Amino acid sequence: MSVEAHEIIPIPQPDIVGKEESIPEAARRKLSSPWASGLVILITILWTIPTFGLLVTSLRPPEQAQNSGWWTIFTDPTMTLNNYSEVISGGSVIPNGIAPYFFNSFAIAIPAAIFPLVIACMAAYAIAWIPFKGSTFVFFTIFALQVIPLQMSLLPLLTMFNKGWSMGPITVFPDLNKPGTEQSIFVGTYIPLWVAHTMFALPLAIFLLHNFINQLPRELFEAARVDGASHFLIFRKLVLPLTVPAIASFAIFQFLWVWNDLLVALTFAGGTPDVAPITAYLANIKGSYGAQLHLITAGAFVAIIVPLIVFFSLQRFFVRGLLAGSVKG
Amino acid sequence: MEEFTSGLTKIGTGLAAVAIFLGLLLIIFFVGARAKGKLQFPAAMIVFLGPAVVLLAYGLIAPAFLTTVGSFQNATGQDFVGWANYSWIFTTESNRKVLLNTAAWIVIAPLFSTGIGLMLALLLDRMKRESISKSLIFMPMAISFVGAGIIWGLVYEYRDPSGVQVGLMSQIAQWIGMDDPPNWLLWQPWNNFFLMVIMIWIQVGFAMVVLSAAIKAIPGDVVEAAELDGATGWKLFSRVTIPMVRGTLIVVFTTIMIAVLKIFDIVRTMTNGNFGTQVVANEMYAQAFVQFDVGRGSAMAVVLFVAVIPLIAYNVMQLRKERTIR
Numbered sequence: 001m002s003v004e005a006h007e008i009i010p011i012p013q014p015d016i017v018g019k020e021e022s023i024p025e026a027a028r029r030k031l032s033s034p035w036a037s038g039l040v041i042l043i044t045i046l047w048t049i050p051t052f053g054l055l056v057t058s059l060r061p062p063e064q065a066q067n068s069g070w071w072t073i074f075t076d077p078t079m080t081l082n083n084y085s086e087v088i089s090g091g092s093v094i095p096n097g098i099a100p101y102f103f104n105s106f107a108i109a110i111p112a113a114i115f116p117l118v119i120a121c122m123a124a125y126a127i128a129w130i131p132f133k134g135s136t137f138v139f140f141t142i143f144a145l146q147v148i149p150l151q152m153s154l155l156p157l158l159t160m161f162n163k164g165w166s167m168g169p170i171t172v173f174p175d176l177n178k179p180g181t182e183q184s185i186f187v188g189t190y191i192p193l194w195v196a197h198t199m200f201a202l203p204l205a206i207f208l209l210h211n212f213i214n215q216l217p218r219e220l221f222e223a224a225r226v227d228g229a230s231h232f233l234i235f236r237k238l239v240l241p242l243t244v245p246a247i248a249s250f251a252i253f254q255f256l257w258v259w260n261d262l263l264v265a266l267t268f269a270g271g272t273p274d275v276a277p278i279t280a281y282l283a284n285i286k287g288s289y290g291a292q293l294h295l296i297t298a299g300a301f302v303a304i305i306v307p308l309i310v311f312f313s314l315q316r317f318f319v320r321g322l323l324a325g326s327v328k329g
Numbered sequence: 330m331e332e333f334t335s336g337l338t339k340i341g342t343g344l345a346a347v348a349i350f351l352g353l354l355l356i357i358f359f360v361g362a363r364a365k366g367k368l369q370f371p372a373a374m375i376v377f378l379g380p381a382v383v384l385l386a387y388g389l390i391a392p393a394f395l396t397t398v399g400s401f402q403n404a405t406g407q408d409f410v411g412w413a414n415y416s417w418i419f420t421t422e423s424n425r426k427v428l429l430n431t432a433a434w435i436v437i438a439p440l441f442s443t444g445i446g447l448m449l450a451l452l453l454d455r456m457k458r459e460s461i462s463k464s465l466i467f468m469p470m471a472i473s474f475v476g477a478g479i480i481w482g483l484v485y486e487y488r489d490p491s492g493v494q495v496g497l498m499s500q501i502a503q504w505i506g507m508d509d510p511p512n513w514l515l516w517q518p519w520n521n522f523f524l525m526v527i528m529i530w531i532q533v534g535f536a537m538v539v540l541s542a543a544i545k546a547i548p549g550d551v552v553e554a555a556e557l558d559g560a561t562g563w564k565l566f567s568r569v570t571i572p573m574v575r576g577t578l579i580v581v582f583t584t585i586m587i588a589v590l591k592i593f594d595i596v597r598t599m600t601n602g603n604f605g606t607q608v609v610a611n612e613m614y615a616q617a618f619v620q621f622d623v624g625r626g627s628a629m630a631v632v633l634f635v636a637v638i639p640l641i642a643y644n645v646m647q648l649r650k651e652r653t654i655r
Contacts (some may be wrong), residue, residue, distance in 0.1 A: 036452040043449060044462040046528065047469070053497060054480045069495050070483075089332060104334035107343035114347050118354065123381035129372055138378070145385060147641050148393050149463035149591055151613050151630040155399065155623060156392035165391075173387070190342065199388025202381055231373040232362040260473030262594045267618065279475045283598050284478055293483065293495070300479040304472045315464065318471070319538060 058083055058297035065294035083298040088110055089255035094289055095310060098299050100273040101281040105306075108190055108269075108277050113255040117247055119198065120205035121213075125239050127206070128214040129221055130231060138211060145203040154267045157196055161186045161268070190275055192268040197258050212246040213239060249320040256307050256318075278303045393634070399627035406623045414628035427607045430521055434592060434608060437533070438525045439585040443578065445529070446536025451566070453537070454544050463541070467534035474531075474594030481527045482599065487512040517605040521581050524606060532588070536581050543577035544570065576647055583644045590636055609633055 038125070058072040059079045068076070120152035126132075127139050159165070162184045164175030176185045186192050224234050258264075262279045269276040271284055282303055286296060311318050357376055364372035403410050418424050453463060469477060486496030491507045494500040502510035514520050547570065555569045571578070593610040600606045602615065609629055618625025 033455050036455045040452050040462050042454060043445075044465050047466045047533070047608045049497070050480045050530070051468070051472075051485050053483055057483060057499075062645065066495070067495055069497065069500050071497070071500070097332065098612065099332045099336060100339075103339040105338040110340075110343045111346045111350070118351070119380045119384065122377040126374065126377035130377065132370075132374065138382075142385065145389050147478070147634070147638055148389050149630065149633050149637055151591070151610060151633050152396045153389055153392035153616055154630075155627060156386065156395040160387070172391075190346070193344065195384075196388070199384045202385055203389070206381060230364075230369065231364045231377065240572060256471060260476075262473070262475055262597070263614070266614075279473055279594075281478065282473075282475045283594075286475070286482070286598050287601070290482075293486070293596075296479055297483065300476050302477040307471040307473070308468070311468060312464070319467070 054297050054300060057293055058301045061295045062292075064169045065297070066291070084302070087295045087298040087302065093095065093292055094285055094295055096273060096281075098278060098281055098302055100130060100278055101278045102191075102302060104269075104273075104275055105277040105279075105303075108193050108197075108265075108275075109137045109255050109258040111194050111296060112201075112258045113191070113251050115194060116198040116201035116205050116254060117209075117251055120202055120209050121247065123202075123239070124213045125207040125208050125235050127210055129234075129239075134165075142203050142206050146207070150200055150263060153196075153200070157192075157199075158267060182286075188272070188274050193275065193277075195262065196264050196268055197254075197261070200264070201254055201257075205254070207242065208250060209246060213243060216242055249317045252310060252314055252317050252319060256310060372498060383401050396627045396630050399623055400625045400631045402627075404620075404622040404624050410624065410630070414624045415632075417625060418628055423607075424612070427609060427612050430605070430607060431609045433521060434525060435586050435589050438523070438528045438589045439582050441525075441529045442532035442541075442585050443536045443582045445533045446581065447540050447578065449533070450544055451542035451570070453541055463538070466541075467538055469531045470534045471520055472531070474527075474592075475598050477531055478595055478598035481523075481530070485513040485523060487514070515604050520600065520604055521606050524595055524599055527599075528589060528592060532585050535595040536585065539581050540574060540577060545572040547573045561574060576650075579647055580644055581642050583647075586642050587637055587644075590633065590640070609636075 037256075053070045056073050057065050057083070059071065059074065061078055061080050063081070064072070064076060064078060065083075074081075085091075086097075087094065088097050088099050110211065123142075127142075128134050153263075156165075162174050164171065165173040175181060178185050220238060221234060224238060229237075237285060259277070260279065261277075262283060265280045266283070270281050282296075282299055284298045285292075285299060340460075361372045371471045391486045394401055399406055401409055401411060419428070456462075472480070483495075484497045487499065488495050490503070494503060495508075496513075498513060499510040513523050516523075538583065549589070551573070552565070552569065555565055560568060569655075591610050592608060593614060596606055596611045597614070598601055598610050602608070609632060613626055613629035613633065616622045618628055620626075
């Protein structure tokens with residue numbers, strides 16, 4: 001078998017290790033077959049039409065969007081941007097606009113992409129290069145934690161943020177309330193979302209970054225240790241710069257994962273415009289205003305435009321990160 | 330305008346959180362680096378491994394334990410009820426439907442995703458210019474399940490068959506002579522399949538990209554040798570290509586299976602589990618956060634957990650086997 005783990009989980013390999021020369025493949029590439037090309041083009045069109053239909057519908061006036069198929073745009077090419085201005089700041093049909101949720105998504109996803117990566121990078125370094133008893137055990141335990149589905153954690157975590165945790169007489173996590181109220185200080189903040197996303201991202205992030213950091217050349221660390229460099233210095237000056245490609249790939253994946261997430265958002269943010277992300281808003285208007293096709297489609301397009309920009313501009317990193325992260329859950 | 334400034338404040342909050350986090354880390358690093366002699370090792374361990382261990386303990390290990398305990402308790406989590414929640418899952422008529430749907434999902438969706446993905450990977454392998462098609466087919470992976478739900482909601486949109494059609498699928502059905510297309514999302518049990526199509530639409534790109542890489546990694550001399558021996562077309566495919574990518578194929582299949590098992594967003598946005606489309610992950614959410622029945626919600630989560638274990642274990646074994654063969 002020529003398939004190695006990193007091809008299935010293709011986090012980039014450290015450059016300094018020296019890449020294996022891949023066998024020149026041009027030799028066995030046949031002339032392109034017209035039959036194969038035709039079939040691929042057909043599937044490509046099939047795969048693109050639904051998204052195209054969404055875009056077209058979002059650009060049509062309410063009357064046309066609700067009472068005719070989007071394909072009639074070719075005979076009735078009336079287009080407008082009004083749906084967007086209405087769904088962004090709210091209008092007569094849907095009073096609440098998408099704008100606050102859009103910004104919430106950024107405010108949630110940026111920290112929730114950076115926190116787990118930094119913490120995972122440090123943990124991966126410790127497991128790989130600080131010699132201690134049981135490091136293999138720690139690594140395998142973290143690896144095994146990927147088995148736990150998100151669903152297992154939701155209820156207990158929510159209780160922790162709202163009421164604190166105690167095991168008998170020992171307080172494991174204090175019940176922090178706003179002064180003079182019964183309401184937890186975390187309500188209406190991004191903190192539970194950041195923390196929950198960080199927790200759920202860690203097993204996979206540590207596993208993948210460990211695979212990467214582990215392959216950095218041993219001599220590098222030995223030389224630095226002999227020179228008396230502390231782990232802190234080695235991490236900052238050696239490990240972090242060399243790990244940038246792996247970090248970038250995974251950061252993009254994690255950003256999109258958080259951006260597209262609905263389950264964690266519904267559980268920890270509720271549906272208020274204070275903290276809820278764009279996915280929660282979409283799910284909400286789909287449920288309450290399902291007939292307003294022109295607005296729903298415009299809202300959906302606002303929500304998917306950010307991932308699509310990331311996808312088309314950073315495709316190389318995106319593919320790596322997504323493939324590496326697709327086992328997450 | 331007002332919402333724009335408040336939006337900037339929100340992004341500012343996010344960036345400030347990152348800045349505070351990194352600043353704290355720098356200070357801790359600065360202090361940690363001062364540790365001398367015997368203190369060096371524990372200082373490094375606490376700083377490097379400490380945060381991850383604490384977060385995992387609070388976020389996954391303890392909750393997994395508490396949820397398991399909760400699954401043996403009643404709705405409010407005050408009394409133990411033994412296996413009652415589990416027998417509720419496995420004997421209630423409505424839940425049988427939920428389990429059956431989930432079983433259908435985890436077989437059909439991965440099968441089609443992997444199958445179409447493999448076909449595309451093989452076809453792309455024979456094309457000179459592949460990048461645009463590859464990008465467009467892979468693109469749905471960037472779209473959230475909620476967004477995909479709205480995109481496909483438009484495709485499945487129902488209007489009275491006598492009037493103008495707005496949904497693409499009904500229109501096509503009429504074009505090809507089906508005068509009275511049903512309301513696709515209410516048409517049991519086929520509506521389950523229409524929801525699966527959304528998942529397949531998203532996952533085919535993943536299967537295609539991974540399998541495409543595996544096919545490209547087949548050494549050229551193996552293919553040449555087979556061709557010299559007279560293998561072409563179907564024979565080359567079934568005797569050489571498929572065995573060479575078998576491991577990847579299985580991993581792709583099980584990976585999609587795991588994702589499908591936890592499918593929640595699609596069902597929630599499309600039908601919210603009504604009309605006979607409920608699945609385990611959405612039922613778990615409904616029990617825990619809509620009905621506020623902690624016991625049943627927890628039991629549903631445990632069922633998911635137990636179902637995922639063999640899949641991941643198999644995946645890991647497959648990966649290890651390939652490493653040792655190499």
